[in-house]
Amino acid sequence: MNKSPVILALDVPERVRTLELARLLAAEVGMVKLGLESFVAHGPDLVRAVVDMGLPVFLDLKLHDIPRTAAAAAKMALALKVKLLTVHASGGAEMVRACREAVGDGLDLIAVTVLTSLGDDDLAGVGFNGQAATVAARLGKLAVDSGAHGLVCSALDLPALAGIGGTRVVPGVRPAAGPVHDQKRVATPAQAMKAGATWLVVGRPILEAADPVAAARAINAEVA
Numbered sequence: 001m002n003k004s005p006v007i008l009a010l011d012v013p014e015r016v017r018t019l020e021l022a023r024l025l026a027a028e029v030g031m032v033k034l035g036l037e038s039f040v041a042h043g044p045d046l047v048r049a050v051v052d053m054g055l056p057v058f059l060d061l062k063l064h065d066i067p068r069t070a071a072a073a074a075k076m077a078l079a080l081k082v083k084l085l086t087v088h089a090s091g092g093a094e095m096v097r098a099c100r101e102a103v104g105d106g107l108d109l110i111a112v113t114v115l116t117s118l119g120d121d122d123l124a125g126v127g128f129n130g131q132a133a134t135v136a137a138r139l140g141k142l143a144v145d146s147g148a149h150g151l152v153c154s155a156l157d158l159p160a161l162a163g164i165g166g167t168r169v170v171p172g173v174r175p176a177a178g179p180v181h182d183q184k185r186v187a188t189p190a191q192a193m194k195a196g197a198t199w200l201v202v203g204r205p206i207l208e209a210a211d212p213v214a215a216a217r218a219i220n221a222e223v224a
């Protein structure tokens with residue numbers, strides 16, 4: 001691990017490949033992220049295996065449930081010794097508060113504001129009024145006021161979140177030349193850092209590169 005702000009999203013289905021990639025890229029990135037795909041396939045054992053490699057782990061479970069259930073899951077994540085855990089801010093103030101009480105400062109509770117895969121039209125479709133940045137600011141304030149240590153948001157929403165405390169974890173990061181895949185509100189690594197990101201979450205631009213180490217190094221060079 002180094003001081004890179006890049007969090008590598010280890011979104012691959014195979015346990016062996018996950019561990020291989022973690023080992024290959026450990027020296028290039030600042031943290032690794034295990035998400036729903038890995039967790040559903042391999043459960044907490046894989047989380048423990050990556051933590052036992054000495055890597056800081058972001059467990060991206062995006063909890064969203066009634067306060068007791070979400071808080072109980074957060075407590076289990078704390079026992080796995082991960083550094084970051086996500087919840088959905090839209091789970092409400094009480095849910096975020098219950099999760100924060102469950103983890104204290106044992107890990108950083110990071111609240112997802114608006115998914116970077118949702119554009120303004122998609123948001124209207126699920127009943128959120130306003131543009132993505134406005135919704136992100138409303139949800140971000142609610143989450144931080146309820147104890148979240150930081151927020152997940154698009155780089156495009158960072159200006160709207162100015163004045164709300166906590167760290168900023170930014171997915172939807174795409175080098176200028178590559179494909180954007182299913183992400184809609186994207187920014188380049190340099191744009192995201194300049195706008196105030198604490199961490200950049202990067203998956204496919206590294207994982208699908210012919211040379212993942214070179215791809216990670218190029219992103220580090222861009223933001224250095």
Ligand code: C5P
Pocket residue numbers: 009011035060112114115116117152153171172173181183201202203204205
């Ligand atoms: O491959 P890509 O760089 O798009 O990966 C982004 C990662 O960030 C994925 O693991 C995705 O689940 C996660 N994420 C996101 N948008 C959010 C929260 C998390 O893309 N709002």
